[in-house]
Amino acid sequence: MADGRRSLRKVRLSTKPDEASLRELAIGDVVYLDGVVYTGREGVYKRAIAEGHDLPVDLRDLSWVNFHCSPAASVNEDGSFNLNAVTGTASFRFSQWLERWFALSGAKIIMGKGGMESADYRRYFVPNGAIYLTTVGYGTGALLGRGIKRVAAAHWLEELGIAQAMWVLEVENFGPFIVESDLDGNSLFERENAKIEAGLDTVYEGTRPAILRRFGETDDRKDELI
Numbered sequence: 001m002a003d004g005r006r007s008l009r010k011v012r013l014s015t016k017p018d019e020a021s022l023r024e025l026a027i028g029d030v031v032y033l034d035g036v037v038y039t040g041r042e043g044v045y046k047r048a049i050a051e052g053h054d055l056p057v058d059l060r061d062l063s064w065v066n067f068h069c070s071p072a073a074s075v076n077e078d079g080s081f082n083l084n085a086v087t088g089t090a091s092f093r094f095s096q097w098l099e100r101w102f103a104l105s106g107a108k109i110i111m112g113k114g115g116m117e118s119a120d121y122r123r124y125f126v127p128n129g130a131i132y133l134t135t136v137g138y139g140t141g142a143l144l145g146r147g148i149k150r151v152a153a154a155h156w157l158e159e160l161g162i163a164q165a166m167w168v169l170e171v172e173n174f175g176p177f178i179v180e181s182d183l184d185g186n187s188l189f190e191r192e193n194a195k196i197e198a199g200l201d202t203v204y205e206g207t208r209p210a211i212l213r214r215f216g217e218t219d220d221r222k223d224e225l226i
Contacts, residue, residue, distance in 0.1 A: 012173070015065045017108060022131055025179050027188035031133055032175035036063040036152065036168060037111075039071065041089060043164025045097035047156060048104060056155035056166065060106040063168075068094065068112030070163045072141060073151075081151040083167070085141035088113035091132070098124040109133060111177055114189075121185040133177035134188075147174030 008030060013021060015035030025031070038059065047053050068091045073083040091112030101107065102124060110125070111133040125132065135144070153168040160166075180188045 010176075015063045015109075015171070017064065019129060019183075022108065022129065022183055025131060025182055027179050027182050027186050027191065029179040030175065031177045031179060032147070032173045033065060033177070034172050034174070035065075035170075037065045037067050037171050037174065038063050038169070039069050039086070039165075039167040040066045040101075040105075041068045041070075041164060042094060042097075043160040044156065044166050045094060045101060047160065049097050049100045055104065057153070057168070059104070064106060064108040066101070066105060066107045066110050068110070071167050072145075073154075073162050073167070075154075075157070075162075081154060083145070083148060083151050083169070085145040086148070086169075087141035087144075088135035090114050092116050092120075095120045095124070102128040102130065111135070115180040115187065118181075118185065118187040118190045121181040121187060125181060126183065126185045129183060131179060131183060132181040134180040136176050136178060144174065147171050 008028075009026070010030045010032065011025065012032050012034060013025075015033055015037055038057075048055055067086070067088070069086045069088050071083050072085040072087070073081060075081055089112060091110065091114060094112075095116055098110075098120065108128075108130050109132075110130060113135050115132060115134050121132065124130075149170045149172050151167060152170050155166040155168070157165040178188065
């Protein structure tokens with residue numbers, strides 16, 4: 001565009017993407033997925049890594065997309081599943097397991113809510129040729145549910161429960177997700193936060209300290225967490 005802004009780009013991506021497809025992605029791109037996605041969060045990580053249990057399925061063959069999420073699901077008496085919505089959960093909590101998880105799973109895409117620290121991208125994602133996709137705000141669980149064609153399996157359901165089990169989902173046009181980190185470890189949130197930080201002095205200019213405040217409360221912008 002003439003003013004230097006990049007137009008919004010939408011991409012359809014396989015859940016077994018080649019390096020060229022991932023290399024073409026830029027932070028801020030909107031991604032929709034086709035193929036198979038599996039859920040895996042702290043329950044799965046602890047069971048597979050901390051406790052040493054074998055993975056219930058060959059993830060390298062199944063899918064290269066790990067979704068940090070909680071499904072709105074139930075199990076019918078005949079063993080079939082109801083799953084109409086999936087809500088991303090905060091990924092920064094899981095960084096301690098990522099190095100080993102990449103080695104076990106061969107994942108190329110991690111998805112969740114809110115991203116991770118840029119240091120984690122450089123340390124764990126870049127050496128493994130992986131990127132991070134983030135959900136788009138809150139309240140999108142039902143929207144994402146529209147892209148789920150069927151539940152192929154639910155592993156470790158009895159051991160971990162519905163929220164923590166590994167759900168295997170066949171998906172089509174599954175999204176939207178935003179590219180938060182690329183193959184070089186660049187972070188969309190880090191870039192945009194830097195822009196916000198640069199303008200915070202103007203926001204606070206002329207304000208007076210609060211008369212009443214809670215213990216430990218501060219109005220020093222340098223103490224705020226974005």
